[in-house]
Amino acid sequence: MKVKFKEIADKVLDVIFPVDIKCLLCGKELKNNDIFCSDCLDSDIFNEGTRCIYCDAMIKEGNLVCNFCREKHHIFEKCFCPLNYNGSVRKAILSFKEDNARYLAKPFAKLICQRLEQENLQIDFIVPVPSHISSIKKRGYNPAYLLAEEVSKITNIPLYEALIKNAKTPNQKFLDYEERFLNIQYTMKVVGNNIKGKSVLIIDDVITTCATVDACATLLSNAKHIYACAVARTNLI
Numbered sequence: 001m002k003v004k005f006k007e008i009a010d011k012v013l014d015v016i017f018p019v020d021i022k023c024l025l026c027g028k029e030l031k032n033n034d035i036f037c038s039d040c041l042d043s044d045i046f047n048e049g050t051r052c053i054y055c056d057a058m059i060k061e062g063n064l065v066c067n068f069c070r071e072k073h074h075i076f077e078k079c080f081c082p083l084n085y086n087g088s089v090r091k092a093i094l095s096f097k098e099d100n101a102r103y104l105a106k107p108f109a110k111l112i113c114q115r116l117e118q119e120n121l122q123i124d125f126i127v128p129v130p131s132h133i134s135s136i137k138k139r140g141y142n143p144a145y146l147l148a149e150e151v152s153k154i155t156n157i158p159l160y161e162a163l164i165k166n167a168k169t170p171n172q173k174f175l176d177y178e179e180r181f182l183n184i185q186y187t188m189k190v191v192g193n194n195i196k197g198k199s200v201l202i203i204d205d206v207i208t209t210c211a212t213v214d215a216c217a218t219l220l221s222n223a224k225h226i227y228a229c230a231v232a233r234t235n236l237i
């Protein structure tokens with residue numbers, strides 16, 4: 001299915017961002033039809049400028065690839081993240097992930113689609129990064145699934161839960177890429193064989209080291225093309 005993000009995304013714009021709403025990130029009242037307040041806009045929220053052609057991390061002007069991707073071959077082809085994971089973006093995403101702010105799934109999905117429409121990709125399935133049943137019970141939802149659901153609605157590309165998580169991932173906080181990758185890979189498995197020869201888009205909420213999306217992509221490696229996206233990206237430079 002050919003992606004026609006712009007056409008479809010424009011149609012839903014009014015529904016997602018009605019007049020007299022609050023700033024999507026910090027909750028400040030807005031007087032016009034913007035989605036971010038001027039304070040948030042001034043705080044470098046967009047992941048734009050020169051970015052790594054693989055992992056979408058900010059890099060120095062004139063470069064194509066970040067230091068990490070120069071050493072590391074990713075299983076996915078490219079990833080896309082519209083926002084920087086810091087300041088008010090970080091707060092909003094934490095609310096979305098941990099504090100039941102499910103209403104953010106729609107506008108976040110819209111931002112992802114705006115980013116994707118610049119790429120003219122052919123995508124057959126949208127695959128959310130899975131969550132373990134204990135996390136879903138605790139939160140009431142899988143944030144990545146909510147995003148995938150909304151991106152699917154905007155683009156008409158089917159959502160397909162190709163991965164399930166059958167064990168909890170140990171705390172990843174102080175682990176490096178390889179340790180994270182192995183930890184995550186062993187906690188997931190593939191369901192069915194529908195993605196063979198297809199193009200898939202993996203969706204997560206935040207991308208940090210790319211270990212999670214690489215682990216997902218490894219399990220989906222019989223797909224023809226594998227892309228990844230998230231609302232925001234940590235930028236380490």
Ligand SMILES: [Zn+2]
Nearest residue numbers: 023026037040
């Ligand atoms: Zn704001």
Ligand SMILES: [Zn+2]
Nearest residue numbers: 052055066069
């Ligand atoms: Zn990179």
